[in-house]
Amino acid sequence: MKLYTNPLSNNGRKVTTVVHHLQLQLDVEVVDLSKGAQRTPEYLAINPNGAIPALVDGDFKLWESNAIAAYLADTSGDRSFFPEGAARYDALRWMFWEANHWSKALGVLNFELLLKNMFNMGAPDEARVAAALNDVRKYSRVLNTQLTGRAWLLGDNVTVADFMIGADLTYAAMTGVPVDEFPELARWLSAINALPAFVATAPRFG
Ligand SMILES: N[C@@H](CCC(=O)N[C@@H](CS)C(=O)NCC(=O)O)C(=O)O
Structure with a gap:
């Protein structure tokens, strides 16, 4: 799994805190927003909104910080952190x-x-x-x-x-x-x- 994020972004931090809390191992690529790296054709193919964070898990591309956080929390199986029912x-x-x-x-x-x-x-x-x-x-x-x-x-x-x-x-x-x-x-x-x-x-x- 690979996470595209930026350490100064609140939306990025929503996901990196979850990654840290659940002790997930994934690759992290910092997207330099000040240099427009979020608007390159390669990155837009991952998130057409030109924003971080984004997650790639095999063929599955996911953007929107809450969706990524929910996905990671669900797949980790920690039912205290993301309960059922x-x-x-x-x-x-x-x-x-x-x-x-x-x-x-x-x-x-x-x-x-x-x-x-x-x-x-x-x-x-x-x-x-x-x-x-x-x-x-x-x-x-x-x-x-x-x-x-x-x-x-x-x-x-x-x-x-x-x-x-x-x-x-x-x-x-x-x-x-x-x-x-x-x-x-x-x-x-x-x-x-x-x-x-x-x-x-x-x-x-x-
Ligand atoms: N609703 C989106 C918002 C994402 C967002 O706005 N990210 C900002 C950083 S906090 C961004 O990448 N901005 C780059 C730009 O607008 O060029 C989410 O929750 O993931």
């Missing part, structure tokens, strides 16, 4: 929520407050930042409620859904995500960041 749909519910709401709101903050500066793309659009912060607060409230009385998102065991939602917060401190306004979310994020998979995949600059 109704709990699986509970995990998937949170993963769809992550893709549709959580990652989008946080993605605006990452773009406006980090990427624009990194790539000399001008000043942050303050109106977009304010709107995204509104959304982040709205969704943080949802998470805070869900985490009240639960160690992890689904209960006693950490699951792939925690990993997806947690990896989106990679740059939370740098972008001023108001995690401390939500005590259960803050408690959970500390626990996520202390997991060996998250320690090992924390982005390193320079």
Whole structure:
């Protein structure tokens, strides 16, 4: 199996944390997004969206970070990390929520407050930042409620859904995500960041 990713990407980290947690052996190729390696014809044949992460397992090509994470979690057979039955749909519910709401709101903050500066793309659009912060607060409230009385998102065991939602917060401190306004979310994020998979995949600059 081969994973195409980039160590600075949240979406990449969603998968590399899973790889680390499940101790999977696979080849990893870093796609240099700053040089446009995601838009070469060879890479577009793997992911026509021109984005990382992507996974190749024999003839099977898979893109979308949540789908890759679910595939790896399922094929690993770890039923605590990716449960069966109704709990699986509970995990998937949170993963769809992550893709549709959580990652989008946080993605605006990452773009406006980090990427624009990194790539000399001008000043942050303050109106977009304010709107995204509104959304982040709205969704943080949802998470805070869900985490009240639960160690992890689904209960006693950490699951792939925690990993997806947690990896989106990679740059939370740098972008001023108001995690401390939500005590259960803050408690959970500390626990996520202390997991060996998250320690090992924390982005390193320079
Ligand atoms: N929904 C996709 C998003 C993938 C994505 O946007 N990846 C970014 C890095 S975080 C990327 O490769 N961007 C390259 C580009 O847009 O040129 C997923 O979850 O995998």
